[in-house]
Amino acid sequence: MTTSRYLTAQKISLLVLVRLYCSSALPSSSTIPILSFVISHTLSSPSSSARSQRSSSSTSLSHDTTFSIDAFEDVLQGHASSMPGRTLLDVFLKHMWEMNSFDALHVLFEGLNELVHPPPQSENQEDAPLDRVYLSKTSPLGAFVRRADLEFTRLQFDDAMKLWSSFVKYRAPTAQWTKRLAGLASSGVDRVASEMGIRPGDDLYEIAYGHLDDQDEEGEGLSTDDLDRILDFQLDRLQRFGDRVPETMKNQLQGMVSSSGLVHRQAHLVQFFDAWKAGDYTSSFDNLHRYYDYAMQTREKIHYQYALLHMAILQADFGCFGEAIAAITETIATARENQDMTCLSFSLSWLNHMAKAFPKQMKSAGYMNMLGSERDALTFLKAKAKDAKMYNLLSATLLNEAKLSLATGDSIPRAFEYMYQSSHLNIKESVSNYGSQMLLQSTLYSRLGIPHMANVHCELLLDCYNHYCPIDERIRAVGRLAFIMSQSGRYNDAITALESIDPTVHKSLKYHQYLILCIGVIKFKRAIRRSDWPTCTHLLTTLKPQPPNHPSSTPLDPEVSFLLHESHIDYLVSRGHYSQAYTSISALAHSLKEDNADVLQRVNVLLMKADLFRKVGKPERGFGVALRAASVSFKARLMPSLWAAVGLLANILNGLGEYTSAKRLAEGVVPQALEGADNMLIGTLYSHLADAYMGLADPNGAPKTSTSISSPSGPSANRSTAANVAKAELYIDRARTCYKKSGYLAGECEQLMKKAIIARLRGDEGLAEEWAQNHNRVWEEGMKVGG
Structure with missing residues (x-):
C-alpha cells in the first residue's frame, strides 16, 4: 500500500473526537484531558533548536504517531458523558460505528466545514444550537480540521478506498469492547454490502475487503507527515543527546522509509548522525552530501551554511583539522553573507572551543585566532548572544567564562558568579544546559578540596537530569565519579562503575575509546600502587601515551590524556628511571606552557618535578619548585x-x-x-x-x-x-x-x-x-x- 500524504485511520478517529467536542457532548471536567490528547497527536513537532524538553512523557506523546485504538480507551474510559450510565468511550464508539460505509466517510469530511465556519449572523438564531463550539481557522484544531478536509479532497478514489479500509481495520478491535455496540456492529464492515447481501467469501467482497485479515506491514498506518515527524524526533535526539539509533528502531525506520516509496531527506541526515557516532567516516560523509543535495534540489539554500558547519565538525572529529578549518571559514563567510547570526555565533563558539581543546592540531593546520584572546572571544560571543536572544549560546558562554577563570587561576567567586548567572538563565529561559553546569560545579568543588560535593553534583546529574543531558556529559559524570573513587583507593568500584554503563554506549566509537582510556588509566594507577610491573608494561603497550609535543598526537580527551601522561611519569619514577622521567616532565611542561594550559595541570607538573629532584638527592632545587607550586596553588x-x-x-x-x-x-x-x-x-x-x-x-x-x-x-x-x-x-x-x-x-x-x-x-x-x-x-x- 502506498503511503498517504497526511490522512490515516488515527487521524480519522481524532476527527470524530473533535466533532464530539464541537457538538458539546463532552462535560467540562473532561475538556482539558481530551484536548490535550488531540493536540499532542496533531501538532507538528518544532525544530530541535526551538524545542524545550519538558518531560519524558510529553516527548513520548509528541512523536507517537502510530498509536493504537487502545489509546482512546485509556483517555475516554474514566470520563462520564452527559447521558446517564454511559462514558465518553461509549459515545465515541457509537459515532465511530455509525460511520458504517464508504459514503459515511464522505459525510464525515463534508461536515468538517461546519466546524470552522459559523452560520451567518443574519440567519435565524433560534434554530442554531446554543452549546455549539466553532473552531477558529488559525487555532491548532482548526488548522488540523482544514488540512484534513483539504487532503481528503485531493485523494483519488483508489487512495480514498485504501484509507477507508485501513480505518475499518483500525476500528475492528472495538467491536468487543461493549455490549451497546451489538446493534451497530452487527451490520459488519459495510452496511451497504450487508443490504446488498454480499457476504465474506463472495468475489466482490473479497476484492473490496479481503485484505483486512492480512498481517500488518511495516509502515502501514503511517502517512508521509507522520514519517517526517518520526524522523524529526530521531534527529532531535541525535543532535541533543549524541546517542545512536537502536538497531530495532533502525530496522523499523528502514521499513517505513522503503514502504513509503518516497525520498525523505531527513532519513539521510539520520543515517549521517548514526554513521558519525559509529566512527564510519565514509558513510557519514556520503549521507551528509545526499541530505544537502536533496535540500538544494528543493531550493532550501538556507541549509548550505549548516551543511558546511556539519562538515567542519565531522572533519575535526576524525582528526582532519585542515579540512575542518577550511569548512568552518567558509561557514562563517556564508553565514555573514546570508545574515544568519545563529549559525555565525555558533560557528565562532565552536571555533573558539576547538582552539582551546586542540591548540597544537589547530596551529599545525594553519589556524590563526580571528577573535583575539580567549577572553575577548567570549566577551564578543556573549554580546552577540544577548543581542540575538540566543539563550543557549549565552548560557554556554557564561560557563566558558567560568571555565576560563578556573583555568587561569582567577577569582573563585567570579567563577561562581558566572555559573549562577548561567543557572538563572537556564531556569528563566528553559535552557537545557544542566549537564555542563553540574560538571563544572563538580570540577570547582574538586579543586577546592571538597570531593563529596563534587561527588554529589555528579550523582545529581545522573539521577535528576539524566533525561535532559547529552550522553557525553553523562559519561563524563560517571568517569569523574570513578576517578574520585580511585583517589580513595576504591579501584574495583571505579572500574565497575565505568564497565556498568549501558552497553549501547559502546556502539559509538568516540565514547567507547573514552571509556577504555578511563578504565586503562585507573588500572594503570592501581598496578603502579601494587608494584605490578608486568601489568604496567602491558597497559603501557595498550594505552601508548604519545609525547605531548608530538604534532600528530590527537588526544581523545585533554583531561584524561594529561592523567595518562601523569601516570606514565609516576611509573618511570617508581621504577627508578629518573632520566626518562625528567625528560617526560620537561616535555610535558613545555607543551602545557605553549598551549597556555590549565593552571592545575601546570602545578601538578611542578610537583612532579620537585618530587623528582628530592628523590635524586637534590632537595635544594626541589624546594624552590615546590615553593612556587604552593604559591600558585x-x-x-x-x-x-x-x-x-x-x-x-x-x-x-x-x-x-x-x-x-x-x-x-x-x-x-x-x-x-x-x-x-x-x-x-x-x-x-x-x-x-x-x-x-x-x-x-x-x-x-x-x-x-x-x-x-x-x-x-x-x-x-x-x-x-x-x-x-x-x-x-x-x-x-x-x-x-x-x-x-x-x-x-x-x-x-x-x-x-x-x-x-x-x-x-x-x-x-x-x-x-x-x-x-x-x-x-x-x-x-x-x-x-x-x-
Missing part, C-alpha cells in the same frame, strides 16, 4: 595541590634537618587534607609528619637523609624524646592505614620497616624481627594480589 585555591606542595616542602625540610619547620607545615595541612579523602595524599602527609617527629627525637639534631629515620641518643633520652617517638609511631600507623586503603604496597611496607627500625633502636630485637616478618608477609601477599 594558594592563589588559585587549588587546595589538594596546595596540601601536596606543603607536604613536599615538609619532606624536603626533613632532609635538610629542619624538623620543627617540617612539623609545623605538615600539621598545618593534615586537618584540611583529611576532608579531601585522598588516602594516598593523607598517608604521605602522615609519613612526613612521622619523619619530622623522629627528627625531633634526636637530641643532636643532625641533618638526616630523606630515606633514613633519626633515632634517640641511647638510654639518656628524656621524656620529650619518648613523646616524639610515640607520636612518630602513631603517625606511622596512620600512614600505613591510609596506604593500605589506597592500595599503595610500597608505602605500606615502608611504614612497616620504619616500625622495625624503631624497635631495633630501642633494643627490642624480637619486636623488630616481628615487624620485619610482617613486612615480608605483606609484600608477598601484595605481589600475589597484583600478579
Whole structure:
C-alpha cells in the first residue's frame, strides 16, 4: 500500500473526537484531558533548536504517531458523558460505528466545514444550537480540521478506498469492547454490502475487503507527515543527546522509509548522525552530501551554511583539522553573507572551543585566532548572544567564562558568579544546559578540596537530569565519579562503575575509546600502587601515551590524556628511571606552557618535578619548585595541590634537618587534607609528619637523609624524646592505614620497616624481627594480589 500524504485511520478517529467536542457532548471536567490528547497527536513537532524538553512523557506523546485504538480507551474510559450510565468511550464508539460505509466517510469530511465556519449572523438564531463550539481557522484544531478536509479532497478514489479500509481495520478491535455496540456492529464492515447481501467469501467482497485479515506491514498506518515527524524526533535526539539509533528502531525506520516509496531527506541526515557516532567516516560523509543535495534540489539554500558547519565538525572529529578549518571559514563567510547570526555565533563558539581543546592540531593546520584572546572571544560571543536572544549560546558562554577563570587561576567567586548567572538563565529561559553546569560545579568543588560535593553534583546529574543531558556529559559524570573513587583507593568500584554503563554506549566509537582510556588509566594507577610491573608494561603497550609535543598526537580527551601522561611519569619514577622521567616532565611542561594550559595541570607538573629532584638527592632545587607550586596553588585555591606542595616542602625540610619547620607545615595541612579523602595524599602527609617527629627525637639534631629515620641518643633520652617517638609511631600507623586503603604496597611496607627500625633502636630485637616478618608477609601477599 502506498503511503498517504497526511490522512490515516488515527487521524480519522481524532476527527470524530473533535466533532464530539464541537457538538458539546463532552462535560467540562473532561475538556482539558481530551484536548490535550488531540493536540499532542496533531501538532507538528518544532525544530530541535526551538524545542524545550519538558518531560519524558510529553516527548513520548509528541512523536507517537502510530498509536493504537487502545489509546482512546485509556483517555475516554474514566470520563462520564452527559447521558446517564454511559462514558465518553461509549459515545465515541457509537459515532465511530455509525460511520458504517464508504459514503459515511464522505459525510464525515463534508461536515468538517461546519466546524470552522459559523452560520451567518443574519440567519435565524433560534434554530442554531446554543452549546455549539466553532473552531477558529488559525487555532491548532482548526488548522488540523482544514488540512484534513483539504487532503481528503485531493485523494483519488483508489487512495480514498485504501484509507477507508485501513480505518475499518483500525476500528475492528472495538467491536468487543461493549455490549451497546451489538446493534451497530452487527451490520459488519459495510452496511451497504450487508443490504446488498454480499457476504465474506463472495468475489466482490473479497476484492473490496479481503485484505483486512492480512498481517500488518511495516509502515502501514503511517502517512508521509507522520514519517517526517518520526524522523524529526530521531534527529532531535541525535543532535541533543549524541546517542545512536537502536538497531530495532533502525530496522523499523528502514521499513517505513522503503514502504513509503518516497525520498525523505531527513532519513539521510539520520543515517549521517548514526554513521558519525559509529566512527564510519565514509558513510557519514556520503549521507551528509545526499541530505544537502536533496535540500538544494528543493531550493532550501538556507541549509548550505549548516551543511558546511556539519562538515567542519565531522572533519575535526576524525582528526582532519585542515579540512575542518577550511569548512568552518567558509561557514562563517556564508553565514555573514546570508545574515544568519545563529549559525555565525555558533560557528565562532565552536571555533573558539576547538582552539582551546586542540591548540597544537589547530596551529599545525594553519589556524590563526580571528577573535583575539580567549577572553575577548567570549566577551564578543556573549554580546552577540544577548543581542540575538540566543539563550543557549549565552548560557554556554557564561560557563566558558567560568571555565576560563578556573583555568587561569582567577577569582573563585567570579567563577561562581558566572555559573549562577548561567543557572538563572537556564531556569528563566528553559535552557537545557544542566549537564555542563553540574560538571563544572563538580570540577570547582574538586579543586577546592571538597570531593563529596563534587561527588554529589555528579550523582545529581545522573539521577535528576539524566533525561535532559547529552550522553557525553553523562559519561563524563560517571568517569569523574570513578576517578574520585580511585583517589580513595576504591579501584574495583571505579572500574565497575565505568564497565556498568549501558552497553549501547559502546556502539559509538568516540565514547567507547573514552571509556577504555578511563578504565586503562585507573588500572594503570592501581598496578603502579601494587608494584605490578608486568601489568604496567602491558597497559603501557595498550594505552601508548604519545609525547605531548608530538604534532600528530590527537588526544581523545585533554583531561584524561594529561592523567595518562601523569601516570606514565609516576611509573618511570617508581621504577627508578629518573632520566626518562625528567625528560617526560620537561616535555610535558613545555607543551602545557605553549598551549597556555590549565593552571592545575601546570602545578601538578611542578610537583612532579620537585618530587623528582628530592628523590635524586637534590632537595635544594626541589624546594624552590615546590615553593612556587604552593604559591600558585594558594592563589588559585587549588587546595589538594596546595596540601601536596606543603607536604613536599615538609619532606624536603626533613632532609635538610629542619624538623620543627617540617612539623609545623605538615600539621598545618593534615586537618584540611583529611576532608579531601585522598588516602594516598593523607598517608604521605602522615609519613612526613612521622619523619619530622623522629627528627625531633634526636637530641643532636643532625641533618638526616630523606630515606633514613633519626633515632634517640641511647638510654639518656628524656621524656620529650619518648613523646616524639610515640607520636612518630602513631603517625606511622596512620600512614600505613591510609596506604593500605589506597592500595599503595610500597608505602605500606615502608611504614612497616620504619616500625622495625624503631624497635631495633630501642633494643627490642624480637619486636623488630616481628615487624620485619610482617613486612615480608605483606609484600608477598601484595605481589600475589597484583600478579
